[in-house]
Amino acid sequence: MVKTSFSLITAIRAIVVKDLTDEFRTRHALTAMVLFSLTTLVTVSFTIGIYSLDIMLHSALIWIIIFFSAMSALSRSFTKEEDSGTILALKMSATAEIIYLGKLFFNTLLLIVLIAVVLPLYYIMMNPPPGGNVGLLVLICITASLSLAGATTLLAAIVARAGSKNSLLPVLAFPVLLPILLTAIRSTGFALSGGSGEEIITDFIFLISYLAIVVTVSLLLIPFVLDD
Amino acid sequence: MLKTIAKIALCIWMVLVINAAFLYAPSAMGLGDLSRIIYFHVPLAWVGVLAYLVSMVYSIRYLRGGFAKDDLLAAVNAEIGFIFTILATITGAIFARFTWGVYWNWDPRQTSIFILLLIYSAYFVLRSSVEDEGRRARLASVFSIFAFVSVPFLVFIIPRVYATLHPDPIISAESGFQMDAVMFKVFLASLVGFTGIYTWIINLTSRVINLEQNNRREN
Numbered sequence: 029m030v031k032t033s034f035s036l037i038t039a040i041r042a043i044v045v046k047d048l049t050d051e052f053r054t055r056h057a058l059t060a061m062v063l064f065s066l067t068t069l070v071t072v073s074f075t076i077g078i079y080s081l082d083i084m085l086h087s088a089l090i091w092i093i094i095f096f097s098a099m100s101a102l103s104r105s106f107t108k109e110e111d112s113g114t115i116l117a118l119k120m121s122a123t124a125e126i127i128y129l130g131k132l133f134f135n136t137l138l139l140i141v142l143i144a145v146v147l148p149l150y151y152i153m154m155n156p157p158p159g160g161n162v163g164l165l166v167l168i169c170i171t172a173s174l175s176l177a178g179a180t181t182l183l184a185a186i187v188a189r190a191g192s193k194n195s196l197l198p199v200l201a202f203p204v205l206l207p208i209l210l211t212a213i214r215s216t217g218f219a220l221s222g223g224s225g226e227e228i229i230t231d232f233i234f235l236i237s238y239l240a241i242v243v244t245v246s247l248l249l250i251p252f253v254l255d256d
Numbered sequence: 257m258l259k260t261i262a263k264i265a266l267c268i269w270m271v272l273v274i275n276a277a278f279l280y281a282p283s284a285m286g287l288g289d290l291s292r293i294i295y296f297h298v299p300l301a302w303v304g305v306l307a308y309l310v311s312m313v314y315s316i317r318y319l320r321g322g323f324a325k326d327d328l329l330a331a332v333n334a335e336i337g338f339i340f341t342i343l344a345t346i347t348g349a350i351f352a353r354f355t356w357g358v359y360w361n362w363d364p365r366q367t368s369i370f371i372l373l374l375i376y377s378a379y380f381v382l383r384s385s386v387e388d389e390g391r392r393a394r395l396a397s398v399f400s401i402f403a404f405v406s407v408p409f410l411v412f413i414i415p416r417v418y419a420t421l422h423p424d425p426i427i428s429a430e431s432g433f434q435m436d437a438v439m440f441k442v443f444l445a446s447l448v449g450f451t452g453i454y455t456w457i458i459n460l461t462s463r464v465i466n467l468e469q470n471n472r473r474e475n
Contacts, residue, residue, distance in 0.1 A: 182398070182402060186395050186398060186399055189391065189395055190386045190391075190395055191386070191387075196381065196382070196385060199378050199381050200378045200381075200399060202374060202378070203371045203372075203374040203375040203378055203406065204375075204402065204403055204405075204406050206367075206371050206374075206406075207371075207406055207409045210367075238409065242402075242405060245401065245402055246402070249319075249398045249401060249402060252319050252394050252397070253395065256391075
């Protein structure tokens with residue numbers, strides 16, 4: 029039993045390391061994601077950066093930028109395997125569940141990088157009102173991006189198997205992600221206005237339980253997506 | 257023979273329900289005649305969610321068994337559910353206009369039914385973008401089951417966390433929305449009637465699917 033779980037972790041780590049190596053060599057997802065978020069952020073800042081905005085507007089803008097940048101990066105996670113024809117080799121070397129978990133970890137890492145880029149830049153360019161609870165803000169962003177990655181990974185696999193353009197992913201993902209986004213926007217606004225963590229503990233519980241449910245369902249469904 | 261009787265009975269039943277909704281049932285206190293929309297709006301929403309549930313069950317059956325018929329039935333249920341959900345949205349918007357003042361104000365209920373419509377639309381977009389039939393069936397089934405996970409959150413959790421103006425959907429003693437006995441009778445009759453119409457539509461479409469499948473096999 030110990031040996032099986034050990035080999036499971038090794039296998040997942042192998043997938044993550046493979047994707048990281050791939051990413052370091054091509055920097056495709058990272059560049060696309062960072063440039064996408066930068067373009068959006070600059071556009072927003074250039075047009076409305078001089079106004080003092082409502083706190084809820086700030087939090088909505090942050091999440092609109094994160095959502096679309098995340099979609100542009102995550103849609104690559106399985107289509108790149110289809111494009112380069114490596115999906116068959118991947119399926120031969122690991123079960124569908126292990127591939128899913130590896131991709132999930134990699135996608136989560138990508139989103140954390142995205143947040144590390146977007147949040148400081150947003151603070152510099154948009155001047156949200158002072159007095160926000162920054163620690164709580166970071167915690168919310170990380171929790172919500174975990175949920176985002178969990179809900180999007182299976183859909184990215186579906187889009188890749190559908191053999192169609194990346195534009196399908198936001199369409200499929202939006203209804204599933206909307207509960208996460210609504211919660212994230214609400215609690216981000218709360219953190220920006222300087223609230224403390226205890227008051228939005230239900231939002232955290234919601235995000236974590238949503239993550240647990242989508243990952244469980246994804247693990248059950250992923251073999252049907254990847255195996256032909 | 258039995259089917260013909262059932263159809264005629266359903267026709268008479270619906271005529272009675274519609275008449276009772278306007279003439280027999282009393283109007284609710286405070287809402288006036290607006291309350292009569294409950295006999296149409298709630299059954300429409302109920303069938304919309306029911307059809308989606310049935311569609312998801314057929315999707316599970318498809319993934320377990322792999323029969324093309326299950327996938328087609330899942331798709332048909334989704335199409336019917338979509339129409340009923342749109343009708344529920346429209347009737348709800350009319351109710352909102354005359355009680356809350358605007359057709360659309362992103363009340364949690366409106367948000368959740370809007371997301372339900374989005375899920376249905378995404379399902380159809382996915383179906384239309386895959387060429388291969390087997391793969392389309394499998395991917396659509398997976399998406400249908402996966403998206404269904406969010407439905408309990410939308411229908412039950414979000415309206416409880418955020419304040420809503422919508423009358424409580426579950427009729428219970430503590431909901432504060434007490435129904436008159438006559439109203440409740442007509443309401444239940446309407447639920448039964450609309451579910452009957454749904455069953456009839458499904459019966460018709462699944463017969464069409466059977467014929468098409470047989471036709472294919474012969475050619």
